[in-house]
Amino acid sequence: MTTVYLIRHGELEYPRNNRGQRLLYGPDVPLSDKGRRQIQELSQRIVREASKLEKIYTSPFSRAVETAEILTSRLQLSQPVRMPEFQDINPGSMVGKLLDDVIQGRLQEYGETHEEVSERMMRGLKRVLYQDTGRSVGIVSHGDSIRVLLFRLVHQTETLPPIDELIKTDYLDKGEAWRLLVDDQMHLVEKIYLGRPPELWGKGERKS
DSSP: OEEEEEEEOOOBOOOBOTTOOBBOOOTTOOBOHHHHHHHHHHHHHHHHHSOOOOEEEEOSSHHHHHHHHHHHHHTTOOOOEEOGGGSOOOOGGGTTSBHHHHHTTSOOOOSSOHHHHHHHHHHHHHHHHHHHTTSEEEEEEOHHHHHHHHHHHHOSSSOOOOHHHHTTSSOOOTTOEEEEEEOTTOOEEEEEEEOSOGGGOOTTOOOO
16 A cells, blocks of 8 residues: 555745736746745644655646645655646646636636546556555645546546536645555545644635
8 A cells, every 4th residue: 555645736826917817827837925834834734643754746837846845845855756747737728818717617728638637647646656655655736637636546437527526526725635545556545634734724624
């Protein structure tokens, strides 16, 4: 069995138009101050409640790399390993469009499908399990990528449901994590929520 901490990056600095509206962003957007605090808090939770992480893999996108670097620094680990398999869904031509249009489904012109995302996420996880079987590792990734990976670990042959259906389950806010136990056949054996400390939970945040 391998323990995998599946971590969503922290809050980011959203690009905005001249009306202050958030725009869909590309790979180079950094964490915000809030995002950095979220990951520092998450690292404290990992230290307090979880076995020690031995290694961290990360999406190569700036917000994920910064998240992973905060964790490796706080947990006294070597530098994170960047893996393109764990990056966010390719936004295609939508970069710079209104983020609310994307969230509400009014604009869906991605450069890859969510099924393609799940396939590469599974390839990445297979590499991690091959290299670190039986160890305790972290993977820093993105909201949609994490959701489709979790679905595929449980339903390896079923058709991936629409992303707005997946959002209803297994949802992580930014700066939160799942602690997974995965066997050598890439089956999910256990899944435990690991997020911000209870005293920092706010209205609408997950507590289980």
